[in-house]
Ligand SMILES: O=P(O)(O)O[C@@H]1[C@@H](OP(=O)(O)O)[C@H](OP(=O)(O)O)[C@H](O)[C@H](OP(=O)(O)O)[C@H]1OP(=O)(O)O
């Protein structure tokens with residue numbers, strides 16, 4: 001891309017999260033990703049460049065090893081004319097959701113990341129006439145903590161996402177709780193995965209978005225403005241799934257189309273389209289801990305029907321969900337076991353601040369950094385080296401718990417499908433597809449105390465307001481002492 005010929009009119013607002021804002025090119029399959037920061041907390045150009053370099057290095061040298069070459073797109077840093085960036089910022093400002101405007105896009109440094117547009121198929125450089133559907137899923141944490149450091153029994157039974165839902169609804173972040181449970185999605189069991197995906201379609205929150213030809217057609221633009229009209233969605237999807245059947249309509253048709261969509265997403269999520277270095281590394285056995293969440297609506301339904309055994313078929317080793325789960329499980333000690341180790345590192349840094357760079361706390365995220373992550377021992381020998389390895393592994397796990405998966409699908413005729421491109425079959429169509437992972441920015445070392453506090457809040461809220469209400473004995477105990485934020489232990 002020629003930076004000097006940049007024209008803001010060729011770019012449009014695409015989306016944003018808490019840390020970055022993304023614009024897409026109208027003709028080419030690329031996006032620009034800009035960092036964001038709170039007003040009046042602008043970083044210097046050098047700091048922005050350093051941050052972006054860290055993001056690229058981390059994707060290239062670390063996350064590619066965990067996820068595989070094809071799934072990760074680390075992108076490159078681009079220096080843009082400041083005038084272009086300022087004009088672009090003005091142009092897209094009206095498109096931005098209000099809830100994201102507490103932070104401003106960086107317009108002072110001129111640096112951004114240039115990445116492939118993952119809402120397009122990865123084999124095409126230019127926007128092409130072929131219709132493309134893209135499903136973005138932010139799956140969140142797919143396992144129940146197995147660490148012996150966990151102090152509350154509930155954490156061994158109910159997953160963090162399901163507990164967190166209650167706090168989020170109470171705080172007004174979402175109007176309704178979602179029935180989605182990540183442990184079902186990561187189970188590898190098709191029935192459970194179908195249920196999880198259907199729940200995401202019912203209440204997308206910030207966990208599901210659907211794009212058609214690069215445009216958002218389903219999901220939340222804003223925390224307030226969510227599109228969840230299945231009839232409208234089916235209207236968009238019909239040409240993809242039933243290209244020659246113009247007559248089918250009505251609720252039955254909507255359900256059929258949504259079912260087809262869920263089926264195709266499940267198959268692509270279970271497909272293996274890449275190998276990776278860490279794939280051969282023995283990380284954490286998926287069988288550790290409980291394989292289902294007690295709060296999952298799917299599980300509750302089974303229990304209601306007198307069935308008590310939830311199946312988890314396990315994920316195929318090569319699929320992106322498996323790799324994501326393995327990376328998430330680098331959180332072996334849980335934040336409760338990790339926090340004292342973080343404090344050990346902090347204490348050491350207080351004594352030897354000059355060691356911060358040798359310890360690679362803030363990078364560089366290179367081959368040496370990756371190599372140190374491979375030590376999976378959990379036996380604490382009291383050293384700073386042990387504490388640091390666990391802290392860095394925890395940061396990787398947190399990153400994998402917050403990343404998103406992009407599935408791009410394009411219908412193809414039988415003779416069009418080449419052997420190089422994976423294909424997935426729906427009942428009336430076949431699709432070529434690509435699966436990628438995005439938002440792999442390493443979570444900051446400094447966020448660990450926040451994680452510790454948030455964990456306590458989520459669990460306490462759940463115990464006090466949800467579990468206690470389900471349990472008459474607990475409920476009366478809480479009523480007797482409304483101030484009690486302390487957690488009750490089983491006797
Ligand atoms: O802590 P969580 O699980 O609420 O995750 C945060 C996300 O909230 P979510 O629960 O997905 O709605 C949150 O997403 P939203 O901004 O709420 O869409 C961010 O992704 C946040 O990451 P960062 O700290 O900005 O890098 C995420 O924070 P991290 O914990 O990943 O740092």
Ligand SMILES: Nc1ncnc2c1ncn2[C@@H]1O[C@H](COP(=O)(O)OP(=O)(O)OP(=O)(O)O)[C@@H](O)[C@H]1O
Nearest residue numbers: 015016017018019020022031115116117118119439
């Ligand atoms: N390479 C890409 N291709 C297409 N769309 C993208 C790409 N990168 C990001 N996006 C879109 O932009 C949105 C915001 O990007 P991203 O998730 O990286 O932001 P973030 O601020 O880091 O997120 P978070 O809030 O999770 O920290 C994504 O949800 C996705 O829809």
